[in-house]
Amino acid sequence: MQRFRFTMIAICLILSWLAYADITQFGRNMSPKDMTIKAIESDGPQREWLHITEGYVNLTEAINMSGTMELNSFLVPLKSSPQEQQAKVWFETRDPALIDALKTYYFQLDTEEQRSRFRAQNQELFLGQREVTGLITSGLIANSNRDKLIQLLTDMHIAVQPDVIFISEGKEPVKWRGFIFAFIALAGVMKITRDIKTEPKKTRTP
Secondary structure: OOHHHHHHHHHHHHHHHHHHHHHHHHHHHOEEEEEHHHHHHHHHHHHHHHHEEEEEEEEOOOOOOOOOOOOOOEEEEEEOOOOOOOOOEEEOOOOOHHHHHHHHHHOOOOOHHHHHHEEEEHHHHHHOOEEEEEEOOOOOOHHHHHHEEEHHHHHHOOOOOOOEEEEEOOOOOOHHHHHHHHHHHHHHHHHHHHHHHHHHHHHHHO
């Protein structure tokens, strides 16, 4: 019985921590904050949920995140100018238009001449400006994911800035999950409290 109770307390504490993280993140990010890519590079992100403007992409520098032939997400550098060598901001995208273009570029075109022509025909997509709205998540899980992304870029022999920023395009703060976690944690605490109060009465029952 004691072991079960300690397990319940541990679960309630974890749920309370998750609830706090979700609720406070949602409170800080009621709407995406508009920032230019230059402002982020100089001042850092002011919130987790961002709408980034004036950034340039180069899809030929995009990294396949799965590491397999199943191309469903790419890590794409976002720069303040096309001439910039290193990117401080990278965004994870699952945009069907970008995925389809990259599949065509890498797997359906056989020669550099064909790829060059394809880039010219889709210049705005490959080398143009792109606005990105997404979420920079925080917490232990996010830090672990960030380390994995840094390792991915390092394995690809790409120089990574110490304060590199990763953003998940299209992702938004979770609205209700934190409140659900808080409700479950509260219910668990109430059950534990009730069991403790009623336990002496049960021991006296013949």
